[in-house]
Amino acid sequence: MACDLTPQYRPAFHYTPAANWMNDPNGLVFHQGRYHLFYQYHPDGPTWGPMHWGHATSTDLLHWQEHPVALAPDALGMIFSGSAVVDHDNRSGLGAEGVAPLVAMFTHHRPADAQAGVASLEQQSLAVSLDDGRTWVKFEGNPVLPNPGLKDFRDPKLCWLAARQRWLAVVACGDCMRFYSSPDLKSWALESQFTHDLGSDGVWECGDLFPLHDAAGATWWVLLVSVTLGGPNGGSSTLYFIGDFDGHRFTPLDTQIRWLDFGPDNYAGVTWSGVDERALFIGWMSNWLYAASVPTSPWRSAMTMPRELQLRMSEDGPRVASVPARELLSLQGPATLALREVSLPLPLDLDAGLRAAVGVFVLRLEIDALRSFSLSLGSPGGDELLIGYDRDRTAWFIDRRRAGRVDFHPQFAGCHSAPRLATAPQSDLQLYVDATSVELFADDGLTAMTCLFFPREPFASMTLSSTDGLKLGALAVHPLGAGRGS
Ligand code: FRU
The missing domain is CATH 2.60.120.560 (Exo-inulinase; domain 1)
Structure with a gap:
């Protein structure tokens, strides 16, 4: 392992890779007693580069073990952000005898090639693990969700819709979120899209949709949107809409912009799948404005501490509150x-x-x-x-x-x-x-x-x-x- 050149800046209780560049958390899934944290990773340098999925696991969200890179670029492009789920009933058919597969859905990003006159291309693909996330094999039918003609089309976040017995993927499309559904993770149908004028040129990234319950037991659906520009204190930041989701369409309560975190350094955060009783969240603790310049070496970037998102009624209606994950108490x-x-x-x-x-x-x-x-x-x-x-x-x-x-x-x-x-x-x-x-x-x-x-x-x-x-x-x-x- 490379030795720390800035040991004084190595966090004590936040995840950092031993070396090199990291951005968004990806593939957050809890499986067989372990929390998986995959992340956007450039294993060959301290700045953003051809994106891989790095990998770490923890049993308590605080002590992390770093593992070898899980997904590397291939002929379809780099491995951009995405999510992972346990396909308990093997609806994808990608499991094996007695083994429910872990399925990751991620964006294949083919960069633009100006010389060849080729624009960038983003489409959604699958990878499967049958050994609890240790090794991954990309699905031979990739991409499973080809690009419908959009410049930005990325960061699929999966959730299981029990009422419809369907998977849902939230996909970030530049200035909106699209919702796709699937019975098997392989064939996808567009359900609807949601947009709102945020008053900035920020690009919508890393969506997430999940239900929260208020103290009276009512269910509210929360749609997270990370935007590259226009944060409350400048640069990239994550906001949310609160409303209803009927299994097809998200309808916001209002179009107020509510910021999940007002500080400058919490971006692209999403929640864990496989954790039903709480909305467990982690974000990338940096900002696209200056992430590549922060003075740490040989690693760049840490994740936020794990948090639980909770619904609270405030004077001006429902709000998503962030509280430290209870695991922190053990430190x-x-x-x-x-x-x-x-x-x-x-x-x-x-x-x-x-x-x-x-x-x-x-x-x-x-x-x-x-x-x-x-x-x-x-x-x-x-x-x-x-x-x-x-x-x-x-x-x-x-x-x-x-x-x-x-x-x-x-x-x-x-x-x-x-x-x-x-x-x-x-x-x-x-x-x-x-x-x-x-x-x-x-x-x-x-x-x-x-x-x-x-x-x-x-x-x-x-x-x-x-x-x-x-x-x-x-x-x-x-x-x-x-x-x-x-
Ligand atoms: C968000 C993001 C994603 C993309 C990834 C690339 O920070 O721009 O939209 O998938 O980072 O590393």
């Missing part, structure tokens, strides 16, 4: 700092809690009266990451402008903000901090933000300040043990 050590009933006219020094947690920790605030405040993570050399709440703008924020290395790309530095979507005077905040990332979950996950940073030296001080009368019911810092371990 949590005893509190290195725990305070109760704190009122904050003065800066509060939290250094002890930070030092004992060696920079990888979760900080939780139970807030009795939410006011403007700012949490500063600082290094002796003057790098400073600020995270907080601005009452005048009713917005959470993460300011990485002075948090260390920002020089590698002109669009990396920024003070990113997210609206508060709750109105109660009380609030709660969880910050999961790893070597180069913070993931913020506020108001029980109604607002989520994911943000990378690259400090020049480890943060050694942590201070909470508010001149506005913030009142805390409780504050706790817990170290998070290493997870990644491949």
Whole structure:
């Protein structure tokens, strides 16, 4: 294995490949006690290149084992994003005696060849594994869903429609999502398409469709759409529509654009198949604006931490909240700092809690009266990451402008903000901090933000300040043990 040239930036509990470039999560499927994470991977370099599917597995979503590349380019092109399912009843006929096949559906992307005057071509293909994902064989009848004349036609996300006894594939088509159905994963029929003017030139990518239940037990269908441009804080980002799906057509409740995560660094995320009781999600923790320039070596990019998506009723209707997957609790050590009933006219020094947690920790605030405040993570050399709440703008924020290395790309530095979507005077905040990332979950996950940073030296001080009368019911810092371990 290549040795780390930037070991200080290797995350402790986020998945990274040992070396080389990674983007979208692909083929998320839970099978026989193991979570599979495939991903867009360029095994020959630290920037995007001919796409393969890399592969890792985990039994707990935290400790990942990296495996050999699962799918490599062939005569039909590169292997772009897609999904995987267990075909329990062998409806595809691709299984073997007593073995339900794992079936992956992915995009074959043939790049344009300007000299030959040939445009790019995207079409959907299958691959099958009969040994629990270890080895994959591409289906000889590929492509199973040829291109219908669209420039963008990719990232098929499969789900099983029990009511119709059909598979459904959501396919991203430039400025819309198309829904295709199939009895056997091999022959596909167009059901419908959904579009909405997002007001930007962003390309629709990596769709996902799944049901969530509200507290009253009603079912809502959520359509995830990742867009290459126009995110709330610039660049690529993931939004969702909420509505109804009748097995053929998605009908949104309204056309409001709701962002799944307001931070700049959560893209192309989708949910696991084979996990029925919860919508388990992971995203690519980067942004197409600067992903190829982030100063890590010999790997580039990490996944977000695993999250559960839940439906909540807010003042302005249903919302998808993001909460840390419960597995994260198993990484949590005893509190290195725990305070109760704190009122904050003065800066509060939290250094002890930070030092004992060696920079990888979760900080939780139970807030009795939410006011403007700012949490500063600082290094002796003057790098400073600020995270907080601005009452005048009713917005959470993460300011990485002075948090260390920002020089590698002109669009990396920024003070990113997210609206508060709750109105109660009380609030709660969880910050999961790893070597180069913070993931913020506020108001029980109604607002989520994911943000990378690259400090020049480890943060050694942590201070909470508010001149506005913030009142805390409780504050706790817990170290998070290493997870990644491949
Ligand atoms: C999203 C995406 C997908 C595509 C893949 C290529 O980040 O652009 O639409 O399949 O990445 O690597």
